[in-house]
Amino acid sequence: MGRKNFGGGMGNMQQLMKQAQKMQAEMQKMQEELGNKTVEATAGGGMVTVVANGKQEILSIKIDPEVVDPDDVEMLEDLVLAAVNEAHTRVQEMMAQGMSRITGGLNIPGLM
DSSP, rough: OOOOOOSTTTTHHHHHEEEEEEHHHHHHHHHHHHHHOEEEETTTTEEEEEEETTTTTTEEEEOOGGGGGGGGGHHHHHHHHHHHHHHEEEEEEEEHHHHHHTTTTTTOOOOO
């Protein structure tokens, strides 16, 4: 039996490496862009507002004075937690959209 040529071997590998390098550069650019974007999330009908950036950093939390009740601190804690979690979810969605743009919708484990 002789050797079979399965489509160029090294040429295909070089093509894959070029595509991987391009994808890596695009991912780095996307991460920089996401760092400059912000999302806003609210809870309690706008009583608590959280702003986060694409790096998943919380930039600000605003609390309406009307929701501050010394007799019900637990409610305020719940509203802050809900707003922070919503901001986190929105950042994740923004990141997923950016990744989908780069990967063409491919689900590549470990990229996010």
